[in-house]
Amino acid sequence: MTIGVLVDVLLALSLVGLSLQVVTGRALFRDLVLFILFGLLIALSWARLGAPDVALAEAAIGAGLTGALMLMAYRRLAAGGAADVSPARRRPLLALPVAALAGILVAIIGLSAQGVERVPDAAGTLVLQELSATGLGNPITGVLLVFRGLDTMLEMAVLLVALLGAWAVLGAAHPGRLHQVDRETPLVSALLTTVAPVTLLIATHLLLVGTDAPGGAFQAGAVLTGCGVLLVLTGTVRPRAAAGLLTKLLAIAGLAAFALIGVSALALGRAPMTLPGMWAVYLIETAMMLSIALTMTLLFARSRALGPEQR
């Protein structure tokens, strides 16, 4: 108990300290690294709050992928000669009042939330009661796929819009040349031959276990993206100028599977978004994982499609 409290206090203090350093820091690169660390600590905090699903997603997406994206952006800025964004151009003075306001807000919310009693028949309680009827063991997956599937389907639409928007902005420009490491060095080849298969394995495990334990399409997709990022950075796959049919099909797979199954419930005389069985859960989750991984890898590589090197 006391150790738990100690960890919590340490976490809270580190979060505040880290965020202060990120905002007032003098070197962009250092700030980015600290921000990634900040994401990891947030993930730990979620775990401490008893939300392992959120912790997993935060670690994979909030710290891992966002970090990779920001470091990639930093490298592009550096290549363009703009990386040393000088402290004068950033505004630590603006950060102080914003931080003070946020602190006051948190304090007020904390103080006024103290007197609030737990609602007996909250939606969350109902989810736990009704979960067994769905055949799922993980209440998070139950909410995401069964009870509030529309939210999840629309989140997949958000992801597709991000990709379509990126494609539009990329224009017809030739895919950018990515900085790549030399594949022939022993370290890189060892990394590829061990890490890539292991991430695939972890992603599959997270996907399958998601029905009964923490995990699911979003976490699995994020881990799979890690594999994609590795393949892009080592030059195993290279950007292509135009998206082929396979890329497009994979990009829409998650949303299309969810929407199609959701609407087909009408034909059976049920309300839209009713899932016909566990097979639908697995199908939708798999399709979502593939769409998530492809979309995020493409966004990372800043390209319309990826493929093996053409000779």
Next chain:
Amino acid sequence: MTTEALTLLVFAPLAGALVMVVAPRRAAAPIAVLSLLTLPPALVPLTRAVRAGELVQLPLAGFAAPLGIVWRVDALAVTMLLLSVAVVLLVSLHALASFPPERESGQRFWPLWLILVSSLHALFLSADLFNLYVTLELVTLAGVALIAVRGEPAAMRAAMRYLLLGLMASLFYLLATALLYGQTGTLDLYLVGERLEAGGLTAIAVALMATGLLLKAAIVPLHVWLPAAHGKAPGPVSAVLSALVVKAALYILIRLWFWGGGGQAGEHAALLLGVLGALAILYASAAAIAQRRLKMLVAYSTLAQLGYVMLLFPLASAGAYRAVVFHVVAHGIAKAAMFLAAANLLRALGSERLQRLAGAGSRHGLDVLAFALAGVSIMGLPPSGGFVAKWLLLAAAWQERGWAWVVVISVGSLLAAVYVFRVVSLAFAQPLREPERAASAGEEQGRAQLTSVAALLLAALAIVLGLASAPLIALIDQGLPPGMLR
């Protein structure tokens, strides 16, 4: 019948977008037309049911609130859907010409456009605070992508700013949603309204949610992103952003305030919202007069017209509700027409400087006519829809003895007259020099004509709305917020 109709409104455009991403180019135009033409028939059974006094409800996946998400259609939702479908269809006519689906520009534009339509409809149907968050997020992101769809640097800067401020607004909204759930144990807007009790936490939640929504609706002083975003976007995008997207945020605010228990924040909060509206009317109208670029003028006019909606909160009477909802519809149609006409003029003249408009009245008569007709409605002159809206609002303010509001509404209309007349009179001025006319190919000319027809149809609708206002008013009256007596 209504279940299928509700499903069509959201899933038909969504399916169109998905198919278009993977289908060959030549199929793009039929897909777009087909998925959009399913929308009007879907509205028929819904409107009929609501007119018969029915509240159409659909618990998605069969789970009722508080466990699941419920789609709920009352008179207000149907009104917004009618506005949305009318504007989307006519603006799509313009987009068929300005973003030909089989070309590269159209290939980028149309899937995003159809997803925007789908998410707007999902928003108007939803009665769930978190689902509203997701739909509003999707609407914003699709809007951002559409602003930047041509890849022009100025538009991309505007889109980026809209994106960042929109995300901040979303965070405010999300935090408020969590606070409301913690207090009431439900995300269903109507259940929240029943269970919410006045208190400190409620006040904070409502304040946070209102701040997020006002930021998304660009209410002065949270408007900084709008003029550039709406001014630099392509014509059809500006039209729908001004007519529907900013209204979507206000729609949620009105729902929250009068149905979801937000009114518990108290009369002072309502007064504050009204004062912001008055500020918006006066400041943005004056700013519109000072603009030198046509589309920026129209964008500032949007800011001003949004201010009138905010007067609903302090007035809070059935008369004011009727007036404001009518205004939302009238302004949506007129502003869509105005943006399309402005975009056409901009394309034809090759410059958006107001000075270059001189002489446009004779050469681009259709577009200037559309602009002028839409302007009649924006100014609130009879017999337009705008006139009915302003008249109802004045009457409501008068009845509540809100003399300050009466003055603001009147001054706002006068200022609107100044900026509209400025454009129209310039258009009929003698041109400084006879501009050389670029000879365009037959197909291009056909496209240009289609864009003008789309603008003119919308402008005509803005006028007709005033002549035939009775059915719409009857529809609005059927869904007065609880506690508001006719």
